[in-house]
Amino acid sequence: MATKVVMEALSPTMEEGRLVKWNKNEGDQIKSGDVLAEVETDKAVMELVARGDGVLRKRLTNEGDASPVGTLIAVIAGPDENIDSIVGSAGGASAPAAVPPQPAQAAQGSQAGSAPSEAPAPPQQKAPTQAPSAPSRPAPSAPPAPPRQPSAPPTPPRGNGASRPAPAGGGRQRSSPLARRLASEKGIQLGAIQGTGPGGRIVKRDIENAKAAGVAAARSAAADRLATEGDFKDVPLTQIRKTIARRLAESNGPVPTFFLTAEFDATRAAELRTQLTEMGEEYKVSFNDIVIRAVALALAEHPEVNAHWLGDKIRHFNRIHVAMAVAVEDGLITPVLFDADRMTLWDISGKARDLAKRARERKLLPEEYTGSTFSVSNLGMFGIDQFTAIINPPEAGILAIGGVEEKPIVADGQLEVRQRMRVTMSCDHRVIDGATGAKFLQTVRRYIENPLALII
């Protein structure tokens, strides 16, 4: 079957694209995912990738020409397939008006394409959480759509058993409208779920089972601590909050994350640490302890960051349980400092050391590594200046701590060498807006840069 190649919307606001360069010639063998051409959008030069296999039979646009989104610009087909009617419908290289708008084209392409071809982005918007192997980031609201993976068919058949017929429609994963809505609300990826309806359709009960399984795994005795009445405040979702959550999850996967990076001056913290170390072993603390203490105190001032996303509401916790990522032999684990805001710097130091040691010995109890309200991950000891950490749902944020190092900075017009520390906060945008996260980081900065506040 022939695959129509159309000018795709490669940026959210793109209305037309200029074909900068063809990477394939007529007659070239094409595999789905191959980069056919480079296209200049209103924002950048992007790659246009093939949505089907075959031979690039016809190029309908010249390098340098601009075409509105949706215009047919090439045809991929079998070597001997008759493509006259398709080419004819284009009405020449620069007559886009004869071509239906892009979504229709895309749908056709998908039906016509061979197995690995996925409908281009716009139709996928309706089903934001498709199989993970099918790139599900919708181009219109995300920056550059990554090149489609040419490998494996987009979705393995989700049949419940051998007797189930394979899903029709070129392997599209089936799900009921309700299942899609629930999955989106609960931040569950449909691709990770086995459907139990006819033809492998994912239905409500599959989402509920997935949720029960996922949440059950994450909960334990420690979770009960979080559920204690009065220890949290549930915030009903406002319309704007719902819209933000839905739109951003469509754009950016189930946890729509953004990142805030700040550089703190850690000179005083480093001095404090040196002084404490000089006082003796029992006073010694690590930078990590200092950061955890600062984060805990800052969280106390910003409950909106100390929160869980629960799908139908946001839960702000009054108690502060900070998880710290600890590298272990074959992965990592996040032991929790419960009520970290009520612990002294030395409490934190002792407890953190104990947890980390037992984590590496694999001796942590489940209730010691679940039930956190916020997380901190520190790779400074590995010489990492700065990195981004992945949010641990349903938490709303994680702070990634880089190493403390000497840097030249300009202060009051003078060049000075100071100890600097870069942190990056990953925020679930459904819960935390940019300004909210920024204010939280300001508070963390205040504590780090005025570390006496951490020991009084």
Add this chain to the structure above:
Amino acid sequence: MAVLTYRDALTQALREELQRDDRVFLMGEEVAQYNGAYKVSKGLLDEFGPMRIVDTPITELGFAGVGVGAAMVGLRPIVEFMTWNFALLALDEVVNAAAKILYMSGGQYKMPMVFRGPNGAALQLSAQHSQAWESWLAHIPGLKVCTPGTPADAKGLLKSAIRDDNPVVFLEGEMLYNVKGEVPEGEHIVPIGVAELKREGDHCSVITHGKMVLVAMKVADDLAKEGINIDVVDLRTVRPIDVDAISRSVQKTNRAVVLEEGWEICGMGSQVVDFIQRECFDDLDAPVLRVHQEDVPMPYAKNLERAAKPDAGKTIAAIKKVMYLD
């Protein structure tokens, strides 16, 4: 509360409205001397006399037209058809006259009249006398169509129909006349266009009307024993349709079966399914299924007739299918 048959509930509504407003009169075949083919007008001739309880010749088109004329000059006629199968002869007056006069006279003539009689299949009356017409009539702008399934709704809706200034088609059930139920005394009004949730459950919505309400209630009882609880939404009127009631139920249960007495193609269920897909798309966990008469003229043979009719077994099968339990 008094327990009455569906028949007696209708008689009570007629009597109360005849007493309440002397512009109201009843006419039709055998309604007076014979007390009605199904005895719905029993005793009314004695109480109200031959000017208000009027026997007509066997001329459906003729007396329907007389009714339209009477309504145009200010009376409030109730035209009884011995069955709606016979009313096909009168459809020109119902569709082209009654339903259009208000519109075509630019609002000068109101049409406060009721066309009533039994609708749908009884037992072994064969193909020509076993038909449910509500989708034909509900198709027509200008008509209202009532399909009561219980004695209380029969009384309350008939009173609303008689008081309405528009032509109201009132579809009774031949097999319902002997069904008993509690009926409020006196001024009991059921508004036209308002459905009733006759049974509450979380697992599936059964949307139905008329004679099939009883079937749905039986289905609800049977399934409750298996732990399946269904909403039974009784539309009560099929024009206008209470879309909000349908949406509320389907948004709660996420699945629906539409049960009706008539045929599949262009049946009432088609319209209900359309409302559901428009209003509840994101709430649906399964395609909406329909249960209806098989797509054939009603057979005479008892076993074939039973096989052709919608029933509790077919409804239960459909419910289990939309619940992915089959």
